[in-house]
Amino acid sequence: MLIAVTGASGRTGNHVVTELLQAGHTVRAVVRSEEKGAPLRARGAEVVLSDLTTDDPSAWLAGCDGLVHTAAASDPRPGASDAVDRVATLALVAAAGAVGVPRVVQVSSMYADRPDEGPEFLRDVLRAKAVSDAALAGSGLVWTIVRPGGLLDDQATGQVAAGRQLGSGRISRADVAAVCVACLAVPATERLAFDLTSGGQSISDALAGLAG
Numbered sequence: 001m002l003i004a005v006t007g008a009s010g011r012t013g014n015h016v017v018t019e020l021l022q023a024g025h026t027v028r029a030v031v032r033s034e035e036k037g038a039p040l041r042a043r044g045a046e047v048v049l050s051d052l053t054t055d056d057p058s059a060w061l062a063g064c065d066g067l068v069h070t071a072a073a074s075d076p077r078p079g080a081s082d083a084v085d086r087v088a089t090l091a092l093v094a095a096a097g098a099v100g101v102p103r104v105v106q107v108s109s110m111y112a113d114r115p116d117e118g119p120e121f122l123r124d125v126l127r128a129k130a131v132s133d134a135a136l137a138g139s140g141l142v143w144t145i146v147r148p149g150g151l152l153d154d155q156a157t158g159q160v161a162a163g164r165q166l167g168s169g170r171i172s173r174a175d176v177a178a179v180c181v182a183c184l185a186v187p188a189t190e191r192l193a194f195d196l197t198s199g200g201q202s203i204s205d206a207l208a209g210l211a212g
């Protein structure tokens, strides 16, 4: 399948690209500069240059069998999160709908479903993601929203906890990426949003346990 990955130059997105290539997919890696695209192209990904805040994603979404959206504001300045996590993500979801991308997995954040209960310093980000998550859930697309706890650069463990609302926890970006890629092939995760942390279940068991 041809799968587009936003934030492919980022830490989670990079792991998503690796997982997809290993699984035999064709990867359309969406990045903001040729410099960041070159290493991904060298690994076998197609590279598309696109800034989500300024460019129309319709052309590179066309023909994709799936989209894994991991991009998020890396800029700490006020308004950056709103621009990427809300405004650009709303445009991305709308374009995916217009083009008819069959499957969308969006990386959100724990507490995006209840921003006012999340850590105070993260509330602007959480509110932006809440709007985008609601838009995706109401889009008519076949979606999954993954809400990880605090991200770590540790190695993958393959052992996670997934649930409609987990209280707290952390997880490696590598494990988040593996879960995102697994969701593409697990119908039980369609139209489902869930929290994700490290834990004691294999990814397949954790995802199967979400159904019902």
Ligand SMILES: NC(=O)c1ccc[n+]([C@@H]2O[C@H](COP(=O)([O-])OP(=O)(O)OC[C@H]3O[C@@H](n4cnc5c(N)ncnc54)[C@H](OP(=O)(O)O)[C@@H]3O)[C@@H](O)[C@H]2O)c1
Binding pocket: 006, 007, 008, 009, 010, 011, 012, 013, 031, 032, 033, 036, 050, 051, 052, 053, 070, 071, 072, 073, 074, 084, 088, 107, 108, 109, 110, 147, 148, 149, 150, 151, 152, 173
């Ligand atoms: N940090 C945490 O503890 C935490 C917790 C829960 C959820 N999350 C979420 O998990 C996801 C992955 O986080 P991460 O820390 O692995 O990401 P990251 O390493 O910060 O990477 C962010 C990616 O988004 C891209 N990006 C930023 N603005 C963009 C724009 N305008 N157009 C196109 N691409 C853009 C960046 O591109 P450049 O390389 O060009 O900058 C980069 O590839 C994000 O959605 C994040 O909000 C994070």
